Amino acid sequence: xxxHGYRCRGCQHSGLMGRxxxxxxxxxxxxxxxxxxxxxxxxxxxxxxxxxxxxxxxxAALLAAGACLFTASRGRGxxxxxxxxxxxxxxxxxxxxxxxxxxxxxxxxxxxxxxPSYPDLGYLLSVxxxxxxLLRLPGAVTTNEARLRSLLDGLLMAGALLxxxxxxxxxxxxxxxxxxxxAQIVGLAYPISDIAMVTIVLLTVxxxxxxxxxxxxxxxxxxxxxxxxxxxxxYLTTVQNYNSGTFPDLGWTMGYALIGLxxxxxxx
Numbered sequence: 001x002x003x004h005g006y007r008c009r010g011c012q013h014s015g016l017m018g019r020x021x022x023x024x025x026x027x028x029x030x031x032x033x034x035x036x037x038x039x040x041x042x043x044x045x046x047x048x049x050x051x052x053x054x055x056x057x058x059x060a061a062l063l064a065a066g067a068c069l070f071t072a073s074r075g076r077g078x079x080x081x082x083x084x085x086x087x088x089x090x091x092x093x094x095x096x097x098x099x100x101x102x103x104x105x106x107x108x109x110x111x112x113x114x115x116p117s118y119p120d121l122g123y124l125l126s127v128x129x130x131x132x133x134l135l136r137l138p139g140a141v142t143t144n145e146a147r148l149r150s151l152l153d154g155l156l157m158a159g160a161l162l163x164x165x166x167x168x169x170x171x172x173x174x175x176x177x178x179x180x181x182x183a184q185i186v187g188l189a190y191p192i193s194d195i196a197m198v199t200i201v202l203l204t205v206x207x208x209x210x211x212x213x214x215x216x217x218x219x220x221x222x223x224x225x226x227x228x229x230x231x232x233x234x235y236l237t238t239v240q241n242y243n244s245g246t247f248p249d250l251g252w253t254m255g256y257a258l259i260g261l262x263x264x265x266x267x268x
Contacts, residue, residue, distance in 0.1 A: 022261075022268055029257045032056065033250065040247045050245035054101040056253045061094030064222075064260035071263040078136050083263055085133030086219075089126040090256060096122020097252075104244060111242050116186040124186070127193040134200045137216065157199050159192075179238060187234040194227035215265040222258030225251040 036056050039049045068087030072080045100119040103109045179187075201220040205213055229251030236242035 019268070022265060025261060025264060029254070029261060033254050033257070036250055036253055037247070040245065040250055043245075044247070045243055045245045051105045053245050053249050053253070054097070054105045057249065057256070058094060058097045058101050060253045060256040060260070061090050061097055064256040064263070065090035065094055067260040067263040071266050074267060078138050079266065082133045082136040082138070083266065085129045085136065086259070087133075087263070089129035089133060090259060092122045092126035092129060093256075094122075096120065096126070098122075111237075111244055112240065115237050115242070116183050120186055124189060127189075127197075131193070131197055131200065134197055134204065137201075137204050153199055153203065155192075155196050157195055179240065184238065187237050190230035191227065191234050194223065194230050197223050198227055215262045218258050218262035218265060222255045222262060225255035225258065227251075229255065 036053065039052055043049045065087045068083045068090055072082075072084035072087060075083060096119040099122065100114060103114055103117075103119075104111070198220065201216065201223055205216050205220055208216060229248050232248035232251070233242060236248075
């Protein structure tokens, strides 16, 4: 652990984040998720639900970015690099969501007018930072060749799943879609990059000892939830049926909440 920088500066054996404060954070995340889920199920597409959903996603991403960057500031070596890059990626996504929230919740623009547009710059810019950060996680591969192999494993898995889904679902959908090629490419970039990130983080979890796995497992779950939301978004925008304030949006809120919890847990 010390060699990889997993022990943070100034941390005692009990860690900077004790068990009780961490459990309180977990409870807060559960409460926010439950309230959001109730609103999304009980009043989908309603104005108050859309606004609450937009602000929840924005705050979750920006708070996760703050937690990751704070963890990076307390760490050494690979821990510092990994969480710093993941935090920058979350910040980019959060800023993209700020632009989306401003245009939808304040200017009353519709989702059909917002994709693709300026928010996608923040969303897509987050991808390279997140991928490189995942490759720097303690317990991840340590040589350039191994990092490249992990990245290629993720891309190959993404390509394989894309090939299968394209043949069964996406191909016919995209063929009948009236969206332009640029919008289709942007939409596909989200699930492909998510699959690559999920592969990398799961490979990292498999290399860690059982006692070290909780933070990275939380991180993996967060990325999985983001992947679910991104895939739903890609499909629904292709068929021109995406609307904010529906249940798939909860994936982004809870996904970034779990990423933030993963960063906080690393201090404990």
